[in-house]
Amino acid sequence: MIKVEVVYAAVDRQVLLTVTVPVGATVRDALLRSGLNSEFPELDLTSCPVGIFGKVIAEPANRPVQAGDRLEIYRPLLADPKEVRRLRAAKAAEAKARNQ
Template sequence: MGESLMDIEVVYAAVDRQVLLTVQVPAGCSVRAALGLSGIAGEFPELDLASCTVGIFGKVVADPEHCLVRAGDRLEIYRPLLADPKEVRRLRAAKAARAKAS
């Protein structure tokens, strides 16, 4: 008898495009292994699947090596948010000025 497979989704949004893949993975597959099987690294070579932060339906997975996926899960690969420190300081100063004026 063959290994049972289940469908999951893997999503990633780069700055310029988004990809949603439907993938069949074996039952008992870890989150990290499912990402590897998805082929998403071929779509985005800059992704480091070994260290990227991932979640299932918006909840961060603390240990993707040992967390098992379930049928129908949507694995989300998160990229770090980048903010210009000068812009953050400018916005904070503008907010403080408005608060002081009122």
């Protein structure tokens, strides 16, 4: 058996769990074993995007975990970061033009 960490940050709180899984378990197996879907019913652990130490895993059902891995469950973005930056730059340019 090996230990991995499973991390999820909801809008209102963060959860970090240590999960014990058998050697050869996949990322998806570890997520399901964490039980986070009972604590966060909106979370679909069979299809949610996930990463290990900040690197997205394309096929979590096929990627075995290693002892000490930190599995991070990602939430969908509420806004496109590029669009937010564009709007902020436009607002700053407008403010600068008014002050001249």
